[in-house]
Amino acid sequence: MSKFSETLVEQAQPILQAVISHPFLQEIITGEISNDALITYVQQDEYYLGEYAKAFANAYLLANDDAQRALVAPSITTEAEIIAHEWLLEHAGTTLAEVGLAKPNPNTVAYLNHIKASGAHNYFYQITAVLPCMWIYREFGHNLGPKVGTDTLLGRWLHLYANDMPEYFEMSIVDDLFAMLDTHMTELSAYDQANLIEIFLRGCEYEYHFFDAAYRQQKWLYEA
Numbered sequence: 001m002s003k004f005s006e007t008l009v010e011q012a013q014p015i016l017q018a019v020i021s022h023p024f025l026q027e028i029i030t031g032e033i034s035n036d037a038l039i040t041y042v043q044q045d046e047y048y049l050g051e052y053a054k055a056f057a058n059a060y061l062l063a064n065d066d067a068q069r070a071l072v073a074p075s076i077t078t079e080a081e082i083i084a085h086e087w088l089l090e091h092a093g094t095t096l097a098e099v100g101l102a103k104p105n106p107n108t109v110a111y112l113n114h115i116k117a118s119g120a121h122n123y124f125y126q127i128t129a130v131l132p133c134m135w136i137y138r139e140f141g142h143n144l145g146p147k148v149g150t151d152t153l154l155g156r157w158l159h160l161y162a163n164d165m166p167e168y169f170e171m172s173i174v175d176d177l178f179a180m181l182d183t184h185m186t187e188l189s190a191y192d193q194a195n196l197i198e199i200f201l202r203g204c205e206y207e208y209h210f211f212d213a214a215y216r217q218q219k220w221l222y223e224a
């Protein structure tokens, strides 16, 4: 029987392929990406990462033992990825101070609600809800990193997630989170396991829409 994490990864392949071929990432490689798309992505991700860190804090509260606490503790911070934001903005010829923060767009709101609601009451559910973020970034980093050098700002952003810049960012937590799920999956019912698969796949799909929303400048119809 295959491991639970292998099931997750296998079922998410079509979404991963869609992410990898999305014009946002393809144009990061060619350098054709618009400054507006980069700026919007960073503004949305600044908001996203702050809330994402809270999901790890929630996992910390829900943990059943020290090993479970230790696994999530280092991620209750957004430091490394803020550096990556600075690279993208520098490429766009601006700074965070200059562009400022923005309201979360419809997809960012929906994605964060999904992460919070899915993981509100159970450690393994919270882990599964945060996993697509790191997993998808590591996978497209591995896949697309080799297509660009580290000598450009956009290239550096991709390489950060390819796990070949460990001085900034350590992606090995993805494997540790998957291993934690695999170890405890026998304690969960078939109902829970089916729920977790759905939660993982929805998260992957929201990742796709995160790039798409920045690329297409998704906005609320109302103005407040």
Ligand SMILES: Cc1ncc(CO)c(N)n1
Pocket (backbone or CB within 6 Å): 045, 048, 049, 081, 132, 133, 134, 137, 207, 210
């Ligand atoms: C939306 C999103 N997902 C994943 C990551 C990587 O952790 C990120 N920075 N932003």
